[in-house]
Amino acid sequence: MKTFLFECKKLFRKRKVWTAAILTSAAIIVLYLFFYHTAESIRSVNSLKAEQYKNVFTSMSEEARTEIARSERTGDDSAVKGLKEAIVRAEKSQENYEQLISDFQNRSWKRIYQQDLDFLEIAINEKGSTIIEEQPINDFTLRATKIEKEWLLKRNLDPLIQQTVYTAYLPTIYDTFTGKAVEEWKKITTRYAETGVGFTYTMMSKYYLPLLGLISCFVFGNGFSSQMNRKERGLHFAMTQPVRKTTLFTANYGSAIISVVGFFLFLTGLPFLCSLLTKGIGSFQFPVLVYEGGKENPFGSEFNALNPETDLFHFIPFQTYFLKALVLGVLLTLVLLGLYTLYSLLIKSAIGTLVLTGGTAAVGWILLKTSPYNPFTYLDIHGVLNGTLAAEAFNPAFSFESGVGVLAVTVIVFLTINFLVFQWLSRRVA
Amino acid sequence: MKTSMFEWKKIRRLKLFVALAAATFLLITGMYIHNVVQQDLIPAKKIEYFSKFLTEVSQQNDTDQQTLQKSEDPETKMRLEIGMALVGALKELQDAIENREGNAELSFENTVYQIATEYKSALGTFSLSQKEMDHITQVNQELKKRNLIKEDFDLSIAQPLFMKKVTHLLLSPVGFLIATLLIGNAFTKEWDDKSMQFNRVLPVSSAERIIGRLFSYWLASFVWLIIIYGISFSLPYAGGRTEQSLFSYPFANSNGQFNEAGGLLVNSGIYSVLFLLFSFTIFLLVGSMLRNAIITVLLVSAVFIGGWIVTSVGVISVWDPFTYQQPIQVAEQQKSLSPISLLILSGLSIVGTILACIADKRRALS
Numbered sequence: 001m002k003t004f005l006f007e008c009k010k011l012f013r014k015r016k017v018w019t020a021a022i023l024t025s026a027a028i029i030v031l032y033l034f035f036y037h038t039a040e041s042i043r044s045v046n047s048l049k050a051e052q053y054k055n056v057f058t059s060m061s062e063e064a065r066t067e068i069a070r071s072e073r074t075g076d077d078s079a080v081k082g083l084k085e086a087i088v089r090a091e092k093s094q095e096n097y098e099q100l101i102s103d104f105q106n107r108s109w110k111r112i113y114q115q116d117l118d119f120l121e122i123a124i125n126e127k128g129s130t131i132i133e134e135q136p137i138n139d140f141t142l143r144a145t146k147i148e149k150e151w152l153l154k155r156n157l158d159p160l161i162q163q164t165v166y167t168a169y170l171p172t173i174y175d176t177f178t179g180k181a182v183e184e185w186k187k188i189t190t191r192y193a194e195t196g197v198g199f200t201y202t203m204m205s206k207y208y209l210p211l212l213g214l215i216s217c218f219v220f221g222n223g224f225s226s227q228m229n230r231k232e233r234g235l236h237f238a239m240t241q242p243v244r245k246t247t248l249f250t251a252n253y254g255s256a257i258i259s260v261v262g263f264f265l266f267l268t269g270l271p272f273l274c275s276l277l278t279k280g281i282g283s284f285q286f287p288v289l290v291y292e293g294g295k296e297n298p299f300g301s302e303f304n305a306l307n308p309e310t311d312l313f314h315f316i317p318f319q320t321y322f323l324k325a326l327v328l329g330v331l332l333t334l335v336l337l338g339l340y341t342l343y344s345l346l347i348k349s350a351i352g353t354l355v356l357t358g359g360t361a362a363v364g365w366i367l368l369k370t371s372p373y374n375p376f377t378y379l380d381i382h383g384v385l386n387g388t389l390a391a392e393a394f395n396p397a398f399s400f401e402s403g404v405g406v407l408a409v410t411v412i413v414f415l416t417i418n419f420l421v422f423q424w425l426s427r428r429v430a
Numbered sequence: 431m432k433t434s435m436f437e438w439k440k441i442r443r444l445k446l447f448v449a450l451a452a453a454t455f456l457l458i459t460g461m462y463i464h465n466v467v468q469q470d471l472i473p474a475k476k477i478e479y480f481s482k483f484l485t486e487v488s489q490q491n492d493t494d495q496q497t498l499q500k501s502e503d504p505e506t507k508m509r510l511e512i513g514m515a516l517v518g519a520l521k522e523l524q525d526a527i528e529n530r531e532g533n534a535e536l537s538f539e540n541t542v543y544q545i546a547t548e549y550k551s552a553l554g555t556f557s558l559s560q561k562e563m564d565h566i567t568q569v570n571q572e573l574k575k576r577n578l579i580k581e582d583f584d585l586s587i588a589q590p591l592f593m594k595k596v597t598h599l600l601l602s603p604v605g606f607l608i609a610t611l612l613i614g615n616a617f618t619k620e621w622d623d624k625s626m627q628f629n630r631v632l633p634v635s636s637a638e639r640i641i642g643r644l645f646s647y648w649l650a651s652f653v654w655l656i657i658i659y660g661i662s663f664s665l666p667y668a669g670g671r672t673e674q675s676l677f678s679y680p681f682a683n684s685n686g687q688f689n690e691a692g693g694l695l696v697n698s699g700i701y702s703v704l705f706l707l708f709s710f711t712i713f714l715l716v717g718s719m720l721r722n723a724i725i726t727v728l729l730v731s732a733v734f735i736g737g738w739i740v741t742s743v744g745v746i747s748v749w750d751p752f753t754y755q756q757p758i759q760v761a762e763q764q765k766s767l768s769p770i771s772l773l774i775l776s777g778l779s780i781v782g783t784i785l786a787c788i789a790d791k792r793r794a795l796s
Contacts, residue, residue, distance in 0.1 A: 020724050027732040031739070038743055134559040178479070179562045218724065350622075350723050351615040352446045355608055359453070 003243060003251035011223060011255055020219045021263065025270060032199055032271045036278055039161045039192035047104045050165045054097035061090040100165065113153040116167045120146040132188075133181035140174035140308035144289055151287040151315055158282070160191035160198050170289060173388055174308040195282025196275030197318055200268070204325060205382040210361070212267045213260075213333030217340040218354045220259040223252045225344035225353065228425070239426050249422050253415070256337060264333045268326065284319035291387035296394055304394045311391075321385055324400050328381045331407035335375055336361065338414025345421050372397035375410040433634060433642030434649070437616070441650045446612045454657050458596055462665045465587050472582045476527045483546075483556060484520045487513050490554055509552040516545045516556075532579025536570045539580075543567050565682065572680040572688055581679065589666040590677050590691035594758065596662040597695065601655075601702045603738040603755040606709060610734075611727055613650045614713040617643060618723035626721075636790040640718070644710055644783060651706040659699065683762045694761050701757035704775035708751055709734070711782030718790040751778050 011017060064083045071079040103112055120142055123129055128136040148170050152159055162168040171189040193199045200208075227234035238248055272281050292312040297303035339360060343353040364376035370393060371377060377398070383389045389398035441447050494510040497503065523538035543563040546556045573580060581591050599605070620626040629639070677692035712733065717726045737752025746753055748770050754760055760771070 016722050016725060019722075020728055023725060023728050023732070027728075027736075030732075030736070034736075034739065034743075128555070131557075133562065135557045178558075180559065180565075181562075215728075218727070222724070347445070349446065349615060349619060351611050351618065351727055352449070354727065355446075355612055356449075359608075 003247050004254050007223065007251040007255040008258065011220065011259055017219065024215055024219060024267065028267055028270050029274055032196075032274045033278075035192060035199060035202075036194055039194045042161050042163055042192055043104065046161075046163070046165050047101055050097050050101045050104065053165070054094055054101065057090045057094040057097065061087045061094065064090065107158065109159060110153065110156070113149050116149050117146060117153070119167055120149065132177060132185050133179075135177050135181045137169065138172075138174045138176065138308040140306075140311060140313070141169060141172045144172055144313055145170045147313075147315060148287050148289070155283070155285050157286060158195070160193050160202065162188060162191055164188040172289065173291065173391065174306060174311070193282075194275075194279040196272035196280075197282035197284060197286055199271045199275065200322070201286065201288070201318060203271075207379060207382075209268065209325060209329040209381055210332055210336070210379045213264055213329060213336050214340075214354070214358055214361075216260045216264040216267065216333060217337050217357065218350065220263055221256050221337050221340045222344060222350055222353075223256045224341060224422070225348045225350065228345070228348065245423065245426050246419075248426075249419055253341070253418065256341065257334065260337050261330055261333060264330065265326075268329070284317060284322070286318040287315040288318055288321040289386060290314055290316055291391040293387060293391035293394065293396070301394065306391065313387075324385055325381050328378055328384065328400065328403050328407065331404065331411060332375075332378055332381070334411045335407055335414065338411060338418060341418050342414065342421060345418065345425060372399075372402050373406055375406050378403045378407055433638055434645040437643050437646035438649055441613060441616050441646060444616055446615055447650060450609060450612045450654060451657055454600065454654065455661060457600070458658070458661045459665065461596060461599075462587065462592065462662075462669070465585050465592065466669065468585045469587065472585055473527050473530065475582070477524050480520055480524055480527075480542075483542075483558070484517065484524075486555055486557060487516050487520070487549070491517065505552070509549070509554050512545060512549045512552055513554055516542065516549050516554075519545050533574070536574050536580060540567050540570050565686070568686070569680065569682055572682075576675060576678050576680065578675060578679055587666050587669055588671040588673075588676050588679075589663060590679055590695060592666050592671075593659065593662040593695055594681075594691060596658060597698055597702075598758050600658050601698065601757055603734060606702075606705065606755055607731060607734050609651055609654055609706070610709045610713055610730065613647050613654075614710065614717065614726075614730075615723070616647070617714065617717050618726050621717075621721045622723050637787045640714055640783060640787045640790050644707075644714055644786075647710045647713075648707050651710070652703065655699065655702060655706070659695075681762060685763075687765060689762060689765070693766075694758065697761035697764070697767050698757035700767060701754050701760060701771065701775070704772060704779070705751070705754040705757065708754075708775050708779045708782065711779045711786060715782050715786040715789060718786050749774060751775055 064087045068080055068083045068087075071083065099111065103109070123137075124139065124142050124146065127139065130137045130142065145167070151157075159168060169189050171185070175185060177185050191198075191202050193202050224235065226232060227238075228236065235248070235252075239245065275281050290313060292314065294304070294306045294311045297305070336357060340353055340357045343356045344350070347353060347356070361376050361379060364374065365379050368374040369377050369380075369389075372389075372395060377389070378384055380389065384398055384403050385400060387398075390396050491510060491513040494506050494513065497506050498510065519538060519542045523535065523542055526534040526538050543558075543566065546558070546563060547560065550556055550560070570580070581588050583591065584595065586592060586595070620629065634642075677690065679691040680688040681691060681694060682688055713726070713730055716729050716733075720726050720729065734752070734755070737750070738755055741750065741753050741756070748760075748768060751774055754771065754775060764771075
């Protein structure tokens, strides 16, 4: 215990560790603020677009009015009647847009959700009627978007911001657009967040947690290598003292685990803290889509295909998703720390260790991502928790539970390997 | 000159540089083998793509036939006629793909879009927008003009297309960052190993030290670029896909202009060389200011990744040096090599070098 505390003290006394920690935190804060501002500007662009559409109808009704005056002079009654109807329609649309703009500005979403739900009801019933660049939006996406809106309406939650004044769709793995439709779909469905929950949720689908884990290892995981390199031989000195090597190893590894995991959790929580200064943390009830996958084809696995019309899904609140993601994230960070320590024991250059650890994880993930028993599969925490991996592979083994199991075993395996390597290295010293 | 030769020697002896070269070599070879294995999948992929339209149109034809049995409707009759012709054209196209008749494939594809345009004006459903069909037709015509066949951008093993795929993957923000960090490690390592202290008592000026290092790191990155271009050039060469005309393969950009593959590769190579120079000046500047490996890496990564995020959110400008982290995309958007781009990158590199020299003069040692 004493050695452990001593190692912790050594780690926290280093100025460069603190500078690195502050720098990383600053980078995360800047990232959050950047996305916050992007979201704000997209919101104002949406209002502007709605304003433009409104103006189109305003000028339409004005034109119709001058046209009426002219027709009245010529005595063309049927034209006057048609034009009056057009004015009524244009004014109605104008009113709608005015309402939309004020709803955008006041952040009152109820009416918008209700309109979206009415529209989606029709879109689901009339298959193929809603299109992007003339390619139909699939049934699954429409259904999922509808349930999401119902969830948001029922719990009175704010949506994430998307670049559209019309229905904000929820993109799913069932979308099969090609060509220009892909770009258009990506543009209108990319989500930007203002709140802490929203930011964390949108980033988590982009390998955010594994990246934070890797950075934490890089900042706090150099305990062994910084004391065993060419110039600093602190560990070699400690080995000559009457301290057991096991104690030395446990103290160093333990202090690394505590500080790396602590830093990882701190970085994950940082956007929530920042958001207190902007738009608030947001609701932990925000819906997260979970795919339930399709049925296996009785004629063989090569004929398995997702069916957008019958496949099922459900939503879970963000808090459930986040807690599970944190458990997987911490375990994954420990796996990365194990790998990082192994490399740092062998090559002793922090940059090389970082690149090698990242590289090994990436290669392990790319080559073996079809296996639920490969620990690096769980780099895609989002894909595991929302069922993407299970649905795409038609294999329910890609689950939170198997993730915890596989990662825990890997942590122990790396612990053992690192201990053996440490023993081997210390024997060469002594 | 002597300083840079000495620094170059240090890099060459560094295991990390060898590791970078070896990893690059393995990655490209792996990609090539993957693509060779996947060659048979290309026609299957294309046929699957067109069968989506075939099903769509056949279904509409069935419905139209049923309607016509009940009552005579000239519009439906016309649509059915065009629909039948479209089904025929789609089948011919699929046959041409299956038999790998590249030239015929292009003609049939254009015919399909021609009939599909008519079909759409007769209110038939064909899930491809007019804009898209016009675009593909234009590309196909360009290909026919050059007597080329359509290649698969992801799986092709034709020389320029494979080279473009490789450069797209490696000369990317992640690739540049890794190369900069691994090569630049020779610099930050000296602060950690404390050999910089010895270095500073030598009768060498700050400017000479910084420029010498910059030059040698740039040379090392040049070697890395040669490996990338060389291997992605020679593997398909050994594999036999070496038609000279392939280097005029046209790539359309978002403005509808066509760039030839050869020109694109050369331009993106030039941008890469200059961007690497710029990234090393940033690395040397930050490194000589902070004088610590971990903090330098974190700051440089934050700057690079930040620049990448800014460009990927859509703020793209020729004046932003971080746009050139994706040289092939920049080259695709430009008609020819832009002097502004060259000026920006080299100008910023010179400013960075001067600042780095000033930062290096500070005598404090950490």
